[in-house]
Amino acid sequence: MDRSLSAGLAIFRWLAWAWMATVLVFDRHALARPWLAYGLVALALVVTVGDQVLLVRRPGALLRPPAVVGELACGVALFLGGGLAFGHGAAFATSQSLGVAWPLAGVLAAGVAAGPLAGATAGVVVGLARTGGAALNRVPASQLLGGGHLVGALTPVVLFAMAGGAVGALATLVRRAESDVAAARAREEVARTLHDGVLQTLAVVERRSDDPALAAMARDQQRELRAYLAGPTAGVAAPGGVPSDLAAALRESAATFERRFGGRVDLVVAGDLPAVPVEVASALAGAVGEALTNAGKHGRADRVTVYVEPDQSPPPGGSRPTLLFCSVKDDGAGFDPGAVAEGIGLSRSVRGRIAEVGGRVELVARPGAGAEVRLWV
Amino acid sequence: MGVTTVILADDHPIWRTGVRSDLGDGFEVVGEAATAPEAVALVRELGPDLVVCDLHMPGGGGLAVVRACAASTRIVMLTVSEAERDLLDAVAAGAVGYLVKSTPPDELRTALGRAAAGEPVFSPSLAALVLGEFRALSRRAGDGTSALTEREREVLQLVARGHTYKEIGAELFIAEKTVENHVRNILGKLHLSRRHELVRYAVDHGIE
Numbered sequence: 001m002d003r004s005l006s007a008g009l010a011i012f013r014w015l016a017w018a019w020m021a022t023v024l025v026f027d028r029h030a031l032a033r034p035w036l037a038y039g040l041v042a043l044a045l046v047v048t049v050g051d052q053v054l055l056v057r058r059p060g061a062l063l064r065p066p067a068v069v070g071e072l073a074c075g076v077a078l079f080l081g082g083g084l085a086f087g088h089g090a091a092f093a094t095s096q097s098l099g100v101a102w103p104l105a106g107v108l109a110a111g112v113a114a115g116p117l118a119g120a121t122a123g124v125v126v127g128l129a130r131t132g133g134a135a136l137n138r139v140p141a142s143q144l145l146g147g148g149h150l151v152g153a154l155t156p157v158v159l160f161a162m163a164g165g166a167v168g169a170l171a172t173l174v175r176r177a178e179s180d181v182a183a184a185r186a187r188e189e190v191a192r193t194l195h196d197g198v199l200q201t202l203a204v205v206e207r208r209s210d211d212p213a214l215a216a217m218a219r220d221q222q223r224e225l226r227a228y229l230a231g232p233t234a235g236v237a238a239p240g241g242v243p244s245d246l247a248a249a250l251r252e253s254a255a256t257f258e259r260r261f262g263g264r265v266d267l268v269v270a271g272d273l274p275a276v277p278v279e280v281a282s283a284l285a286g287a288v289g290e291a292l293t294n295a296g297k298h299g300r301a302d303r304v305t306v307y308v309e310p311d312q313s314p315p316p317g318g319s320r321p322t323l324l325f326c327s328v329k330d331d332g333a334g335f336d337p338g339a340v341a342e343g344i345g346l347s348r349s350v351r352g353r354i355a356e357v358g359g360r361v362e363l364v365a366r367p368g369a370g371a372e373v374r375l376w377v
Numbered sequence: 378m379g380v381t382t383v384i385l386a387d388d389h390p391i392w393r394t395g396v397r398s399d400l401g402d403g404f405e406v407v408g409e410a411a412t413a414p415e416a417v418a419l420v421r422e423l424g425p426d427l428v429v430c431d432l433h434m435p436g437g438g439g440l441a442v443v444r445a446c447a448a449s450t451r452i453v454m455l456t457v458s459e460a461e462r463d464l465l466d467a468v469a470a471g472a473v474g475y476l477v478k479s480t481p482p483d484e485l486r487t488a489l490g491r492a493a494a495g496e497p498v499f500s501p502s503l504a505a506l507v508l509g510e511f512r513a514l515s516r517r518a519g520d521g522t523s524a525l526t527e528r529e530r531e532v533l534q535l536v537a538r539g540h541t542y543k544e545i546g547a548e549l550f551i552a553e554k555t556v557e558n559h560v561r562n563i564l565g566k567l568h569l570s571r572r573h574e575l576v577r578y579a580v581d582h583g584i585e
Binding site: 199200201203204206207219226269271272303304305307327372 | 391395478512
């Protein structure tokens with residue numbers, strides 16, 4: 001942040017210098033001591049170039065006291081010297097002074113470098129220099145800004161002090177926000193490490209526990225935590241949040257199966273699922289739940305893999321294109337889909353749900369070789 | 378075949394102890410490392426048959442180990458996280474397989490035995506991740522062409538659905554060895570596509 005503020009100040013300095021040079025060209029007839037004016041403008045150029053070099057080489061040094069004080073000194077010299085360079089009464093009143101805007105750069109730099117108080121103090125110094133320059137030029141007090149003596153002399157002081165103070169306050173605020181963000185990031189990093197440790201521990205518990213209920217609980221918690229860490233955008237590019245609801249529903253079904261039957265479900269959900277209508281997602285989740293129940297109850301399966309991906313296969317003749325393909329494969333007892341009652345029961349509950357949303361179901365099973373339910377919705 | 382020599386690389390000691398005791402006969406743990414550089418040094422020194430490596434480790438993680446050692450030994454990634462770019466990078470860089478840490482001991486033993494024999498060990502979730510990667514690649518290509526043949530896609534999808542190589546062979550009427558070869562080819566293509574991606578990225582961003 002300091003770097004970009006310094007870069008902004010550098011641009012300001014160049015513009016202010018160009019304006020100062022322009023003013024000098026137009027007002028050169030009013031100069032009493034031209035050599036002093038040209039010398040001062042050259043001095044400002046040297047400081048402008050020097051600060052530019054610092055910005056490229058050692059940007060940090062720009063906001064250190066030597067650079068800021070040097071810049072302020074140059075600004076003060078411009079105002080005071082401007083008073084001497086112009087003919088009596090010419091500066092500030094009938095024409096612009098040498099200072100114009102350039103000295104403001106030092107005030108702003110002081111604010112950025114050391115906060116509102118320093119900025120305001122620098123503003124007072126530079127403002128007084130402007131009033132001093134006017135005094136050196138013997139501008140009649142009545143011609144200074146405003147009418148009364150004191151008010152006219154103080155106005156630039158107040159303006160410069162306010163500018164320095166405001167910039168200083170802003171820079172402090174931005175800097176604090178920046179360090180808050182850095183702290184939040186550091187906390188996040190710690191949280192990630194902690195979560196990783198928790199996941200590791202849960203996995204150890206799951207693998208080494210003789211108690212199936214405890215193992216299932218550990219597995220459940222791992223799944224939840226992983227889903228949380230993956231975040232709501234886990235591969236879901238489409239708006240609407242339906243796929244993440246689907247994933248949550250499938251996680252719930254998997255956990256139910258594991259609690260009820262003590263087996264294991266591998267939930268494999270592709271990261272790039274398209275958004276699907278809510279009724280399609282809930283029909284699919286319901287059908288998967290039924291298929292899992294069947295795998296546990298009748299198939300007595302230990303391992304089930306639930307897989308969901310965006311459907312790419314061309315639909316068989318006549319049927320409409322579908323969005324998702326899902327399979328539920330188990331390593332259970334299997335059955336003869338045509339003959340056995342549970343085959344028909346499964347078929348009815350799963351097919352009913354999927355048919356309602358216009359999907360297709362395939363059932364592949366052989367006695368002794370597990371079963372796979374394939375769904376397109 | 379004799380005993381398979383193994384190096385375990387994981388920054389959690391509890392894991393190294395756990396895996397070591399799960400491996401049992403048939404495997405000999407010849408070294409353990411807690412950081413990637415340690416693991417690389419050990420692999421160079423001991424030349425094990427197999428490295429079982431955590432994805433997240435100090436000093437560059439499993440990816441650094443794979444990059445340094447994949448040419449000289451077989452590396453299986455073992456991790457708690459299932460869907461990560463790092464993982465794809467590690468597999469593309471030449472890891473022969475990837476398993477989740479919750480894999481039960483008997484399955485872990487079987488899978489590591491197969492990996493030591495040079496067989497690519499793909500868990501369903503990794504297969505799904507690779508499938509997604511190729512889908513993204515063909516979307517980016519814009520013309521709907523995929524780097525994978527239809528048969529390769531089928532094989533990969535069946536792995537993701539939880540089928541064993543044997544079951545896939547039966548489903549597609551091909552030999553189990555042929556299934557393995559398809560998986561190996563898919564890995565090769567993943568490796569190539571990642572390299573192309575890197576080259577394209579470098580060209581696009583003016584990196585020479």
